Amino acid sequence: xxxxxxxxxxxxxxxxxxxxxxxxxxxxxxxxxxxxxxxxxxxxxxxxxxxxxxxxxxxxxxxxxxxxxxxxxxxxxxxxxxxxxxxxxxxxxxxxxxxxxxxxxxxxxxxxxxxxxxxxxxxxxxxxxxxxxxxxxxxxxxxxxxxxxxxxxxxxxxxxxxxxxxxxxxxxxxxxxxxxxxxxxxxxxxxxxxxxxxxxxxxxxxxxxxxxxxxxxxxxxxxxxxxxxxxxxxxxxxxxxxxxxxxxxxxxxxxxxxxxxxxxxxxxxxxxxxxxxxxxxxxxxxxxxxx
Amino acid sequence: xxxxxxxxxxxxxxxxxxxxxxxxxxxxxxxxxxxxxxxxxxxxxxxxxxxxxxxxxxxxxxxxxxxxxxxxxxxxxxxxxxxxxxxxxxxxxxxxxxxxxxxxxxxxxxxxxxxxxxxxxxxxxxxxxxxxxxxxxxxxxxxxxxxxxxxxxxxxxxxxxxxxxxxxxxxxxxxxxxxxxxxxxxxxxxxxxxxxxxxxxxxxxxxxxxxx
Numbered sequence: 001x002x003x004x005x006x007x008x009x010x011x012x013x014x015x016x017x018x019x020x021x022x023x024x025x026x027x028x029x030x031x032x033x034x035x036x037x038x039x040x041x042x043x044x045x046x047x048x049x050x051x052x053x054x055x056x057x058x059x060x061x062x063x064x065x066x067x068x069x070x071x072x073x074x075x076x077x078x079x080x081x082x083x084x085x086x087x088x089x090x091x092x093x094x095x096x097x098x099x100x101x102x103x104x105x106x107x108x109x110x111x112x113x114x115x116x117x118x119x120x121x122x123x124x125x126x127x128x129x130x131x132x133x134x135x136x137x138x139x140x141x142x143x144x145x146x147x148x149x150x151x152x153x154x155x156x157x158x159x160x161x162x163x164x165x166x167x168x169x170x171x172x173x174x175x176x177x178x179x180x181x182x183x184x185x186x187x188x189x190x191x192x193x194x195x196x197x198x199x200x201x202x203x204x205x206x207x208x209x210x211x212x213x214x215x216x217x218x219x220x221x222x223x224x225x226x227x228x229x230x231x232x233x234x235x236x237x238x239x240x241x242x243x244x245x246x247x248x249x250x251x252x253x254x255x256x257x258x259x260x261x262x263x264x265x266x267x268x269x270x271x272x273x274x275x276x277x278x279x280x281x282x283x284x285x286x287x288x289x290x291x
Numbered sequence: 292x293x294x295x296x297x298x299x300x301x302x303x304x305x306x307x308x309x310x311x312x313x314x315x316x317x318x319x320x321x322x323x324x325x326x327x328x329x330x331x332x333x334x335x336x337x338x339x340x341x342x343x344x345x346x347x348x349x350x351x352x353x354x355x356x357x358x359x360x361x362x363x364x365x366x367x368x369x370x371x372x373x374x375x376x377x378x379x380x381x382x383x384x385x386x387x388x389x390x391x392x393x394x395x396x397x398x399x400x401x402x403x404x405x406x407x408x409x410x411x412x413x414x415x416x417x418x419x420x421x422x423x424x425x426x427x428x429x430x431x432x433x434x435x436x437x438x439x440x441x442x443x444x445x446x447x448x449x450x451x452x453x454x455x456x457x458x459x460x461x462x463x464x465x466x467x468x469x470x471x472x473x474x475x476x477x478x479x480x481x482x483x484x485x486x487x488x489x490x491x492x493x494x495x496x497x498x499x500x501x502x503x
Contacts, residue, residue, distance in 0.1 A: 039381065061369050061387055063361070063428035064439055097462065103439070104458035111425060111441065111456065114362050141366045143387045145315040168373050168382040181373065183381040199381040255378055262378060282379040 040281025043196035043236050052159030056137040060115045065171045110214045122225035131233050153187045161188040175257035176207040180224035198235045199282035202227040231283045253286050313370050313386045319474045321391035323399030346408035350496035355419035359393035368428040388473050397424045400481045407489030421445035429473045436465045438480035459484025
């Protein structure tokens with residue numbers, strides 16, 4: 001039995017906590033709304049012409065696959081608000097804790113996987129036929145600080161350009177499908193506004209039966225890097241694309257083991273992999289059929 | 292509405308490249324602090340004691356070999372904003388959590404073994420323990436911060452040693468995306484992993500088999 005005074009203190013703390021959470025959520029919502037940047041901006045012919053030396057930096061900030069349980073979507077269903085957001089957060093936490101056994105077992109099998117080494121291994125041959133003159137390349141875990149990035153951008157003078165690829169890997173827990181998502185940004189002429197922005201999503205075949213060690217996953221990660229560089233080259237060669245000008249028809253694509261309809265146009269289909277470009281300009285590379 | 296827009300613009304200016312309060316230039320303190328025991332709510336049920344591993348008297352270990360063998364010691368994950376469920380979502384921006392002294396953190400965590408009933412003893416009679424820090428990663432997801440910490444231990448057994456990995460998970464509400472909160476979340480994960488190790492050490496001390 002909790003003494004009345006203690007119960008009162010707990011209750012008061014709970015009210016303060018609720019108020020603080022409300023403030024945090026409001027700030028986060030405003031922040032996210034304001035931060036919605038462009039996902040796509042084609043590299044114009046004149047900008048492309050001026051790129052004489054390109055430095056490519058691939059940033060892989062992950063140490064492990066991030067298995068994030070999905071929130072139930074109460075907030076979205078009810079049109080936002082504090083209480084639904086807190087419900088989402090609490091349920092997501094509970095679901096995350098329930099996944100720990102599966103996560104442990106999966107990560108244990110691929111604990112020796114070096115994400116950056118895999119990206120590095122595949123990047124060198126993939127860049128061989130790149131449409132711009134790559135003079136240096138690197139793979140790093142650290143996302144540059146704002147100050148360092150500003151300095152790096154300021155140094156893009158006299159035909160030098162800097163291309164950063166921020167990459168995120170995820171494994172879909174049910175189908176064990178590897179998805180590689182990359183945001184590409186190219187700066188030149190010391191201009192803080194990028195000349196090019198690209199979104200590239202590459203998804204491989206489901207691994208559920210094959211994940212008995214890092215071998216199959218390692219192969220897919222290398223393939224994903226190759227695929228990403230290929231699509232990046234394709235994007236840099238497509239200055240005519242203007243997103244959002246005409247709505248595209250829906251095409252069926254296989255994503256996380258499920259066929260979904262997506263407003264996009266097919267770019268290519270070869271070797272069991274389909275590439276589509278969606279209305280927003282993102283290039284999506286997915287398997288043509290389930291394994 | 293205009294006020295909202297002004298506030299949003301201001302926040303964008305302040306926050307877009309800085310990922311809120313996370314400092315991408317200051318490393319984490321890497322000071323291990325065991326999480327405070329959760330305070331029971333007035334009507335919370337009693338924690339079942341039957342699931343706890345019974346403590347063995349005289350369970351002494353020596354920390355013969357402690358190492359930080361992570362593949363990357365520069366960072367510990369970070370804030371990468373991505374919406375997993377959306378097909379075209381990409382990591383638009385983010386900030387790294389910079390790592391500090393992993394050995395100090397690991398040693399600090401192992402010093403809490405006595406709180407789980409395992410004494411640390413430097414004598415030759417104690418069971419020699421080999422512990423490595425294999426993984427430490429923190430990230431944000433929705434309203435929460437998460438961490439995953441993996442320790443690998445060579446457990447001294449009668450017939451030799453058994454290598455086993457302990458996965459620890461931490462999760463907490465993300466208030467301000469601050470460095471201290473990432474450290475706290477990593478500490479939760481480390482605590483969870485050390486607890487798993489301590490439970491198995493109790494089995495070792497009792498002469499019982501440890502699950503694979």
